[in-house]
Amino acid sequence: MTADLRFDQIRLPEECETLRGEVRDFLAQEIAAGTFVPDQPGHGDSHSAEFSRRVGAKGWIGMTWPKQYGGRERSFLERFVVTEEFRVANAPARLHFVADRQSGPILLKYAPEHVKMDILPRICRGEVCFVIGMSEPGSGSDLFAAKTKATKAQGGWLINGTKVWTSNAHIADYMIGLFRTSPSTRENRRHGLTQFLVDMKTPGITVNPIYQMTGQHDFNEVVFEDAFIPEDYVLGEIDGAWKQATSELAYERSGPERFLETFYVLIELVRALGDKPDLRSAEGLGRLVAQLHTLRRMSVSVAGMLQAGKEPVVEGSIVKDLGTMWEQKLPGRVRELAAFLEPEATNRTSLEEQLAFATMVAPKLTIQGGTTEVLRGIIARGLGLR
Numbered sequence: 001m002t003a004d005l006r007f008d009q010i011r012l013p014e015e016c017e018t019l020r021g022e023v024r025d026f027l028a029q030e031i032a033a034g035t036f037v038p039d040q041p042g043h044g045d046s047h048s049a050e051f052s053r054r055v056g057a058k059g060w061i062g063m064t065w066p067k068q069y070g071g072r073e074r075s076f077l078e079r080f081v082v083t084e085e086f087r088v089a090n091a092p093a094r095l096h097f098v099a100d101r102q103s104g105p106i107l108l109k110y111a112p113e114h115v116k117m118d119i120l121p122r123i124c125r126g127e128v129c130f131v132i133g134m135s136e137p138g139s140g141s142d143l144f145a146a147k148t149k150a151t152k153a154q155g156g157w158l159i160n161g162t163k164v165w166t167s168n169a170h171i172a173d174y175m176i177g178l179f180r181t182s183p184s185t186r187e188n189r190r191h192g193l194t195q196f197l198v199d200m201k202t203p204g205i206t207v208n209p210i211y212q213m214t215g216q217h218d219f220n221e222v223v224f225e226d227a228f229i230p231e232d233y234v235l236g237e238i239d240g241a242w243k244q245a246t247s248e249l250a251y252e253r254s255g256p257e258r259f260l261e262t263f264y265v266l267i268e269l270v271r272a273l274g275d276k277p278d279l280r281s282a283e284g285l286g287r288l289v290a291q292l293h294t295l296r297r298m299s300v301s302v303a304g305m306l307q308a309g310k311e312p313v314v315e316g317s318i319v320k321d322l323g324t325m326w327e328q329k330l331p332g333r334v335r336e337l338a339a340f341l342e343p344e345a346t347n348r349t350s351l352e353e354q355l356a357f358a359t360m361v362a363p364k365l366t367i368q369g370g371t372t373e374v375l376r377g378i379i380a381r382g383l384g385l386r
Helices: 014-032 049-057 076-088 094-110 113-124 242-253 263-273 279-307 313-338 348-364 372-382
Strands: 130-133 149-153 156-164 174-180 193-199 205-211 217-230
Touching: 014 076, 049 094, 076 279, 094 113, 094 130, 094 174, 094 193, 094 242, 130 217, 149 174, 156 174, 156 193, 193 217, 242 313, 263 279, 263 313, 263 348, 279 313, 313 348, 313 372
Parallel strands: 130 174
Antiparallel strands: 149 156, 156 217, 174 193, 205 217
16 A cells, blocks of 8 residues: 555645635625626536636636746645635636646646747636547547547648547637547557647537536537647657646546535525524534535645645545545435425525536536546555555
8 A cells, every 4th residue: 555645634824714705705796796696506617708807817817827927826725715715606617717727737837838928828817718638439438548549740730539528618719638649558558648739729620519417518529630730739748648647637636626516505405404403404414514524624635735746646536536426415415404394494496496406417526527437446556456
């Protein structure tokens, strides 16, 4: 078993709580202006170009990045606070969120300087949307099975194939895609994959919508037909992108968004129970809050590891596995506790509507960002069990 697997007991410093007050004031102003409705489920998966630009003007996008690229050189713990407050409020952050969370850090590490100077400041201003191009039809979460090919051409590469479950692709300016540049080997299935920066306006790219049960459109299928990617849009090592991709997923899997996506039903339950719940309801609610607090402490710990320059791939996978399982089961647990509510409970209708939405959303939560099976394989390897 590895001796490096641990979750340090990190506490948010005073500057984080000061920032939290600033973020809450900003969100209150946005809500008062009618930008979004905090109690309406699904808004956290929506986007607003104007909102993202105002967030950028506050310095809350790319806030951990170097100032030369538009960042503010603030801590990952401060970024955690912004993410947490936006997620709890269901703020419409989808346009900038993926670029802030993981695409920007990948560009910082692997893109040529002129690309960084062009794109990173625009991300920080809330002007650029990114999509992740990893999963493919027929391969599930097995990224080693990727077949979308990048073939060398004069001055760059031609991309042919299909990516799927590409959230934001229909509004995205860029994709960071994982493409096959040579076959894998019997000894190393990880070999042969390369990351590329893709301009989504490139001829030969078609985006087809995939609708959820809720009627929402955030997933897509992206088809490449001889789409040309210039040489300077290669990110990192040819044929050696697997380590880059797993590092990227450490950013994606460990944040508060991985256990707060159905949080609104818990808030609505608290309102319905009031300040004098019966013993059964109080006990059930206490268990849920204790579990949520534990997940939050683990997520804060991972943010601290990122701040220290570490790559907590295993720890991030644990947070994602436990967090998404919890938020997936939360609507059912809330429904059980709500079964004994008085019929005249003031927000019973609102609670039922939110539970209906959360129940339809829940199945995707343990799939997006890596399935439970894949995550547990990563964890098992980290523990030396396979």
